[in-house]
Amino acid sequence: MKVSLVSCDTYPQCYERIKKSVDLLGGITAFINKGDRVVIKPNFVSRKNPDEAATTHPDVIRAVIRLVSEAGGEPIIAESPGGPYNHAALKSIYSGCGAGRAAEGTNAVLNYDTGFRKVMLPNGQTIKSTTVINPVLDADKVISVAKLKTHAMTAYTGAVKNLFGCIPGTHKAELHFRLDDRDAFCSMLVDLYEFINPCLCIMDGVWGMEGDGPTAGVNRHMGVILASANGHALDLAAAHIIGYSSHEVPTLKNACDRGLIPRTAQELEILGDSLSEHMMPDVVKPESHFNLLRLLSLPPGLNKKITAMLSASPKPDIEKCVGCGECMRCCPPGAIEMKNNKPVINEGKCIKCFCCQELCPKKAMKIHRSVMNRLMLKLLK
Ligand code: SF4
Ligand code: SF4
Structure with a gap:
């Protein structure tokens, strides 16, 4: 090959x-x-x-x-x-x-x-x-x-x-x-x-x-x-x-x-x-890479709160967001609503596809990891 x-x-x-x-x-x-x-x-x-x-x-x-x-x-x-x-x-x-x-x-x-x-x-x-x-x-x-x-x-x-x-x-x-x-x-x-x-x-x-x-x-x-x-x-x-x-x-x-x-x-x-x-081993990985559910090979179907603590999710940066609504239009399960011209994400509906992050024209949709996720990853290192 x-x-x-x-x-x-x-x-x-x-x-x-x-x-x-x-x-x-x-x-x-x-x-x-x-x-x-x-x-x-x-x-x-x-x-x-x-x-x-x-x-x-x-x-x-x-x-x-x-x-x-x-x-x-x-x-x-x-x-x-x-x-x-x-x-x-x-x-x-x-x-x-x-x-x-x-x-x-x-x-x-x-x-x-x-x-x-x-x-x-x-x-x-x-x-x-x-x-x-x-x-x-x-x-x-x-x-x-x-x-x-x-x-x-x-x-x-x-x-x-x-x-x-x-x-x-x-x-x-x-x-x-x-x-x-x-x-x-x-x-x-x-x-x-x-x-x-x-x-x-x-x-x-x-x-x-x-x-x-x-x-x-x-x-x-x-x-x-x-x-x-x-x-x-x-x-x-x-x-x-x-x-x-x-x-x-x-x-x-x-x-x-x-x-x-x-x-x-x-x-x-x-x-x-x-x-x-x-070789460029220091290339920075996306925040979503540090997803403890995957790193620990935990089974799917865990409690939603535990899932949210251990994985990465999209989170709008309100300062950078211009309210264009592109994230809402591209969200496959319709997990985003615009309220006061800013996106609000329904965590329960979000499938973590990161289309909103990919298509935001202002780089305003960030990938967020919980404090618990960061702490646990530090402990595991
Ligand atoms: S696509 Fe980006 S700039 Fe547009 S509403 Fe969503 S987060 Fe804001
Ligand atoms: S990650 Fe996917 S499902 Fe979740 S809010 Fe963004 S576009 Fe919607």
Whole structure:
């Protein structure tokens, strides 16, 4: 299982470095044939300036467009971000995240087809059907172009989680609601990845995000590009260099349990640089990582008060909150009410999906751990 690992300090270098990472895997023509319609799926989680390091950088997308074009493919940039999936939302995301700049002067097109279709996943372990956006279903090939980040709900977000953005708008919230257990949700992500089966995955790790990702963390220079034909393997290597073991990232644990990848990054065939050259074990984990329910492997279904004491929850920072209501609109179980123009969370309804934290445009939805949680963790150390 091959993963290429190449240093890349700045975005202006990235075409050459991404080309090198793909050449190590056999070159772009090993993945793309002349005339292929190729969906390039970036991580445009929400409208963010590329400098915030929450989204795939436009220079990385431009480099992938160039590679696809050189192989004779027809690149299409497609994303279904958080929130509604319509023409206006796509226009806003593309302009905010720099997709227009990435495609300028190339043969790439930005997808504005907001249609989707139901698909069956006969081999799915958690879902047997779902809906997927038209451009992905109509493409000959898909390339997942992910961003190296921590994630409040899934610990880490990479090539596999990136494909959740192939599910149209509000259908994502339905899945969060239906699969309110983190492991079940991540098993669904593995089902979805296996169904879409991208031909190539590339990771923008030039600037990544640590702390309370995927949008409210802190950007951090990581200086690396990864590529692989296998998104699980790429994620195993990328998660390893930022200090996660496979059992700490539920999509990886699930892929290991299914026998799709080995349990450790050392068992992968790493091409280019070595893993040890890029280790960043001090990357800050999200607050939700320090969830005693998981760290102590306590069974689900405990008393609600004990659960609240031992896990992390979203909590609005009233000073920073501008009362836009985005958190309320995106909350899958409807656990948020706006009172006096500020969000109030119903703890009993909250499923800890952290969509509110992910989509808050002002980083005003914090991840909160109780004093008891902090104290107990200190005692355990
Ligand atoms: S999304 Fe953020 S800024 Fe908007 S109401 Fe919720 S917490 Fe406040
Ligand atoms: S309050 Fe936030 S974390 Fe809780 S269910 Fe709603 S969106 Fe998810």
